[in-house]
Structure formats: C-alpha cells, structure tokens
Amino acid sequence: MSPAVILSERFATGPISAERAAAAHALAKRGGGVSFSATLGGGRRTIPFEAALGDLLDIARAASLHAPFACKAGVCATCRARVTAGEVTMTTNTA
Numbered sequence: 001m002s003p004a005v006i007l008s009e010r011f012a013t014g015p016i017s018a019e020r021a022a023a024a025h026a027l028a029k030r031g032g033g034v035s036f037s038a039t040l041g042g043g044r045r046t047i048p049f050e051a052a053l054g055d056l057l058d059i060a061r062a063a064s065l066h067a068p069f070a071c072k073a074g075v076c077a078t079c080r081a082r083v084t085a086g087e088v089t090m091t092t093n094t095a
Helices: 018-030 056-062
Strands: 035-040 043-048
Touching: 035 056
Parallel strands: none
Antiparallel strands: 035 043
C-alpha cells in the first residue's frame, strides 16, 4: 500500500482555565477516602479514589482493571461509563 493513501488524525484538548483547574483540585481533595465501584467484563470491584493517580480511567487501570480506552480525552466514547450513584465532573469537555 502506498504511504500516500494512509491518513491519520490526532485530537487534543487545549489547556483548562485556572477556574476549572481550581475546581478540579477542590473536588479531588474532597474525594479523599472515597471509593468507586467498577464493573468490567461481568466482574465488579470497589476501588479507592486516589486523585494523585489521575481520573477514574487511570485509577481503574492502576488497579489492574483492563478498562477499554482509545483517546483518553472523552471524545471517542470507548471508555464511556454509566453513573449509577453520585456525580461526576468532566474537567475538560471537548464535545
């Protein structure tokens, strides 16, 4: 196949505002001692929320859960999840 016919796309988000960064930091501090449950492949695990590890996807993967993802920006919806209790805030909404 000729390299001339191979196309690629890259998507990225811009930096978040100082206001949103401060709000995300405040939420992360409030999340200390909180856990969340993840159901993947029919199995359910409860995982402690650790803001230092990143977002819920990063935390799940750090706990050795094989959570699917592609873009890590919330654009492709590969990692979409159903919230059954509580609230989730998307720091950067690119939609």
